[in-house]
Structures are given as C-alpha cells and as structure tokens.
Amino acid sequence: MCGRYALTATPGDVAEAFGLAGLEAFPPRYNIAPTQPILVVRAGEKGPPGSNLPERRALLARWGFTPAWVKDPATFPLLINARSETAAEKASFRAAMRHRRIVVPASGFYEWHRPAKGSGLPSQAYWVHPRRGGLVAFGGVMETWASADGSEVDTVAILTTRATGPMAAVHERMPVVIAQEEMNRWLDCLRQEPRDVADLMRPPPEDAFELIPVSDRVNKVSDTHPDIQAPVVPQPVKGETPGMQKPRSSQLSLF
Template identity: 65%
Template sequence: MCGRYALTATPKDIFEFLSVISIDDFPKRYNIAPTQPILIVAAGERQAPGSNLPVRQAMLARWGFLPGWVKDPRDFPLLINARAETAAEKASFRAAMRHRRVLVPASGFYEWHRPGKEEGGKDGAGKAQAYWIRPKHGGILAFAGLMETWSSADGSEVDTAAILTTRANDAIAPIHDRMPVVIAPEDFERWLDCKTGEPRDVADLMRPAEPDLFEAIAVSDLVNKVSNMGPDLQAPVTPLVPLPAKRKPVPPKGSGQLSLF
C-alpha cells in the first residue's frame, strides 16, 4: 500500500540517479498525496548519444490512474495503486503494464499501523500510528509505476499514474501488509523497456524489497492532513504502541486496487 510519500532530493540528485534528459527545478515535497502531480520517469523515443538505449524522460502526471476507456473521471474510482500480482490481468492496468511502465522517484513513503486486539486496539480500529519509511542509508529510490494519458471528449489530455504494490517484506509487515514495489538501478532499463519487454519479462522485479533496505520511524499525525507540507512531518515521536514482532496477514477486500489507508 502506498497512500502518501515524499520526494525531497534535489533535481541534480534525481538527474544523476535516473539518468533523465533534463529536469526542472522544484521544491522539496514532504507530503505527496493522491490527485496531486507527481514526478515520473519513462523511456524516451530517441537514443542517447553513443548508445543504443533510449534517453529517459522526466514528466509530471496526476497521481490517480485513469484508463483510456474511462468516459467521465467523476464516475470512476481513484486508482492510486495497482496490485503487482494482478495488474497484468486487470482491465484497468493491462495496457499500461505492456506499454507504459514508468519509475516514480521517492525519498520514502508513509504508512499507518492500526493496532489489533493483541496490541490494545479493537480489531484494528485503534488510533493509527503513522510511520515514515525511508532507505536506511538515505538517498533516492524508484517505485514501479504505470502511466496512462487520458483524453476527454473535448480533446484535452491528462497524464495519470499509479504506483505498484506488493506484499510487505518482514521489516514492513508489522506495520502494514502491503508496500510499494522498488526497482533497483540495475533493473531500470529492463523495467522501462516496453518495446521488447512484456509483463512476463519483468514479473520477477515485482517482489518485496530486501528486509534491510528500509527503516521505519514513528511520526506524528501531521502527515494525515494534506495541507501540512514541512520537514516537521518526519520528526520522530514515541509510537502509541510498540510494533508487534509479526502481524497476521490481512485478507484482501475484493481486488484491493482502491485502498488508500
């Protein structure tokens, strides 16, 4: 699950990490929320000088995926995540998995832990504790994403995107049963290659991250409010209850595609 994340790296760092053509200056963003514009990276059409590989292109897209066949976005659910296990088969994501795979640069993401009965909550209905989940050694990472350009009846176009999620690894599972799919730098080219690489060719990349990649820091509920956007969102706090050593798997409700928190 990924309902909020942050991107606080400099344009220079993103340029070097993802090898994009160019990237405009932009502010640090500590609380990126659904429906907001997000930075994505796609394979470009032309080749890099002295290489047979396409130049990568950075662009902005609305975080909230709209399949091309949607007639009115107001009548369509908000799709911010796609389940990696089923995206290649789902009507909403099938075409994008084959033709429009992208990378979503991030500095980390937020997740909420709801204590169960054994932790003093009521069937997971206790007060949720927010966690800022970031790479242990800092830096940038890239989530697996999908994009689609939606065209309205009047001819206007909107680039939209979703983040792929998978089952949580052992480090994240005590907080939540899902986590974003992280693509390693050595796999960027294979993930972005939609001309020769089919979904089955990248299925092995859509796996949980290594358990030692992330650290989880309890933070205040400031992140719950979209209008809060400063670095204080990531200040550590004492968690409401200690995390359990391991949580029981949560069975998905339906497809699970529409979950936010």
C-alpha cells in the first residue's frame, strides 16, 4: 500500500529527471496525503521535432481515483491505490490502464508496521527512500471525472505490487516503481497495451531502497515539517517482543 509520500526535490531536479519543460515552481512537500493535489506526469499528444515519442506533460491531479461512470463521488470509496496484478481487469481501473497511465514523481514514501492486535506493541512508521538518493517514479493511473454541471477533476491512483525482503515484514505491498529507462514504454498508451507493460509492474531491485524508522508525527496530515523524516529508535518488528529486540542502527535496509 502507499498512503503517504513526499516530494522534496527542486522543480529543476524534477524537470530534469522526468524530461519536463516549463515546470512551474513548487515548494518541497514532506507529507503528501490522499485527497490532496499531487504532481503527475503523462504523455502529451505529440513529441518534439524529429522524435517519434510523445512529449511528457506535468499536471496536478487529486490523489483519490474516481471512475468516470461514478455518479456521486460522495457515495464511492476513496481509491488511492490499485493492485497492479488485477488493475487491467477491474471495472474501476480498466479504461485508465489502457488509456491513461501516468507516473508520480516522489522522493520516497511512508509505511507503517502494524503489529497484530493483542501483541501489546505500537505501530512503527518508516520513511522509505532510494538508497542512492534522487527521485523515483511511481506507476499510476488517471481518470477525469465530470459532474452533472460540467465541472471536471483529474483523479489518480498509485499502483502497488508485492513487497519483498525485509519490507514484507513491515507491509505486504509497496508502490510500483517505473525505471527511468522504461518510462517511455509505460507512458505510451497509444502503442503499449496493459499486457505489453505488465512486466514493468514488478517489485524494484532488492538494493533500491532504505527503510528508516521515524516518529508517529507523520500520522498527522497537518505536520509537514522536514524533521518528520528524522530517524528514531525503531519499535520491534514482526516476530519480536520488546525484551527480545536486538540493538540496531537508526537505518535499516529495506530489502
């Protein structure tokens, strides 16, 4: 699952990493939550001169997917994630997977280890970011929902895949990450059908990320201060009790 993430890179770094032109200035965001506007990248209608690839376009969309056929969003559940294994088959996401695949620029994401009820252990939040720094591209889908009065809103869901390695002890799911060299193929909805890009929706390499325990301040949407990413002493993970926990550093390999 992906329920919170951050985008703290400069607009210039985002523009360079995602091949964007004319990206407007925006502030760093340390605690992005569902229903908020987020930056997404999709393929444009035509590419630069001499290229057979469409240009990339940046836009803002609401994080929380609403299928076009929904009459009243207030009566429809908030879809912030979509399972990559079944998205192409589900009525809610089928059309978007075929026609409106996007990527979501991110500096990393947050995940929570939630112990079983009755264990007596508290939840532990983690900041998950690329081991080598830089940005990642979450795979996603977009739909434009139109109301009866003609107003429109672009909505987005982030695709998830199976978690592997130590991440699986924290949560069973994590965002799909689209590699830089595969981004054109992912965004090309004219020539690449969902079955053609199914291989891109796989767990990232095992050495791609670091997992850092952080305080529960990230639970509060209004707390957007940079130090919510400051490391803390981690709570015990699955299979441990406070008395059994071994000393460990403030950083833990995600995989």
